[in-house]
Amino acid sequence: KAGVTQTPRYLIKTRGQQVTLSCSPISGHRSVSWYQQTPGQGLQFLFEYFSETQRNKGNFPGRFSGRQFSNSRSEMNVSTLELGDSALYLCASSLDRGRQETQYFGPGTRLLVL
Amino acid sequence: SQKIEQNSEALNIQEGKTATLTCNYTNYSPAYLQWYRQDPGRGPVFLLLIRENEKEKRKERLKVTFDTTLKQSLFHITASQPADSATYLCALGSNYQLIWGAGTKLIIKP
Numbered sequence: 354k355a356g357v358t359q360t361p362r363y364l365i366k367t368r369g370q371q372v373t374l375s376c377s378p379i380s381g382h383r384s385v386s387w388y389q390q391t392p393g394q395g396l397q398f399l400f401e402y403f404s405e406t407q408r409n410k411g412n413f414p415g416r417f418s419g420r421q422f423s424n425s426r427s428e429m430n431v432s433t434l435e436l437g438d439s440a441l442y443l444c445a446s447s448l449d450r451g452r453q454e455t456q457y458f459g460p461g462t463r464l465l466v467l
Numbered sequence: 468s469q470k471i472e473q474n475s476e477a478l479n480i481q482e483g484k485t486a487t488l489t490c491n492y493t494n495y496s497p498a499y500l501q502w503y504r505q506d507p508g509r510g511p512v513f514l515l516l517i518r519e520n521e522k523e524k525r526k527e528r529l530k531v532t533f534d535t536t537l538k539q540s541l542f543h544i545t546a547s548q549p550a551d552s553a554t555y556l557c558a559l560g561s562n563y564q565l566i567w568g569a570g571t572k573l574i575i576k577p
Contacts, residue, residue, distance in 0.1 A: 388567075395556070396511075397567075398564065398565070398566075409563070445510070455516065456565065461508075
């Protein structure tokens with residue numbers, strides 16, 4: 354099976370702009386989670402989607418939003434970019450949101466905000 | 468407050484020795500704990516999962532222990548190799564969420 358893919362891999366934006374990142378999960382996986390990773394901060398959970406519904410949300414401002422399509426592909430959007438949004442954005446898929454679920458990560462999108 | 472702590476400083480280990488990484492947590496009652504490996508510029512890769520009612524789990528050269536009384540998990544790599552050099556992340560499963568530690572960078576010296 355093909356792994357989780359994310360596009361684009363690298364992105365440079367300026368403050369105030371908006372950005373959309375895309376994630377294609379492993380075939381058959383219905384849950385997609387998004388994370389922000391910055392040096393020293395670890396993985397910060399953004400949100401999780403399952404069957405086109407947001408089931409969980411982390412502590413991020415409303416500028417961060419996402420959606421999931423019927424084919425389980427997911428997008429996340431960040432509006433009005435700030436310098437602090439520079440990070441590696443990771444998408445992870447899993448079969449379902451059970452009690453014990455392994456997450457399969459994509460390679461990430463590295464976003465630089467100037 | 469709820470916290471997950473992993474050694475923030477890099478761990479340097481001589482090749483062939485056993486590397487031991489620590490994951491401590493407070494104010495959680497995790498149903499399970501996972502360990503992941505992350506190489507630079509790549510997403511984390513799942514290694515092992517241990518449940519709350521399990522004390523130890525092994526996979527090849529890897530061993531994980533889980534002490535819910537001490538609120539601690541230890542991750543061991545035996546007969547370490549330079550290829551084991553990476554950042555290792557622990558993640559707690561609690562209330563249908565995964566809460567992540569910041570990771571420990573492991574360096575295996577030849």
